[in-house]
Amino acid sequence: MKDMLVRLLELPSGAALEQRLLEKEKIVVRRAIAPEKHLVCDWVMQAFGAYWHSEVEVAFSRQPVSCWIAQRGNAILGFACYESTARNFFGPTGTLESERGKGIGKLLLLKSLESMREMGYAYAIIGGVGPAEFYEKAVGAKIIEGSEISIYQHLLRKP
Template sequence: MKDLLVGLHRLNLSLKETKGDVKIVRLLSPNSDALVTFIEKNFSKGWASEIKAAIYKPHPTAFIAVKDSKIVGFAAYDATAKGYFGPIGVDESLRGLNIGTALLVYSLEAMLHDGYGYAIIGGVNEKVAEFYKKTVGAITIDMEGNVYDRLVRGLYL
């Protein structure tokens, strides 16, 4: 698993559009419990723990995709480390509607407006790396190790 680097000044903002009446919004703190529950149910406790770093701050660095008043996807930045994008996830039944791409671009655009020139996408496997390379021009950082090397696995309560 390698880290990827994305130049934020070259984003294609037209990729923020979704299909299927899905709205992307920055998370507001009263919706944080619903987001954590969505992630625990559809993804993992690890990602739920990671997302808390993005949502429990005065200006949350998390976005949600909403359809029919329900959370159907999420993305965050500055969660595990400053300058890092992720985690991101979309309800499996709604994949293919450009929701993940839109969440990615909304988040990266927010990072640009927060003063970042680049974003790191950490610990990406090869299959997922191709999505980031194709969608936002990510490149592989050819170095050993990453911020996740100090993660103690299995400590989720």
Template sequence: MGDLLVKLYDLPDTQPTMASVAAAGFVIKRPMSPERRFVVDWVAEHFSQRWASEVEMAFSGHPITCFVALDAESRLAGFACYDTSFRGFFGPTGVIESSRGQGVGTALLLRALKAMEDAGYAYAVIGYSGANEYYQKTVGAIPIEGSEPGPYRGWIQG
């Protein structure tokens, strides 16, 4: 569960993923502050309190450093944040089980990494990755040697 590095100046073309996710009925958008409580509670319910805490951080300033995926009924299907635990970090991210395998996670990843590039970062760190193969395949992420447990060491056991 170490950290990974992503070259933001060498991201893949987002268009094919965005088009297929849109064709499947999903909308990727940056949420607004009136939606904060919905997103935080949903992440706590479907993922974890730690991730919900990071989403709170994403909503603590402007621009909100989070993207969400909505299904055809405008229900939450996934989320991806950046600049939450640490500046320059991507994550947390998750897609509800019933919506996985349709490109939603990759669309959220690419949208958030593009936002990080637009914010002036050259590299993103994917913190405490539990999906190295996925990130290697989608955005060419490479492991950062000796980064486990990295900056998360010594955290409070809940």
């Protein structure tokens, strides 16, 4: 798995996508808040497993919470975190399988990257991808050569 680099100074606007998701799909994309930590973490555990659950828990330890979520009514449809495993890193992120292809992942990505830009970063790193084409297409991310030896290199595995 390699990392990717994204230039934050010319991010595409997510405004039209946000409006379309809200009006056509009744999907709200917003920053998660502390009282729903248990619900978001449980959902990520169930949908994506223990590693991402751990990373989301860290995102909820930050203020403001460094996790964006997509919801329809009371149902969580997707999530995206930043600065969980390393400073300036985006991820993890995921959309519920049945809701993919609607633009949820792209909007969660844009919201997270905008948050990082507001923190003062000019570039962001997508850690350990994953679907490189998705990131290339959505925000022009480029593979960082040599990055396969990464922060996840010695990740502990359950024996």
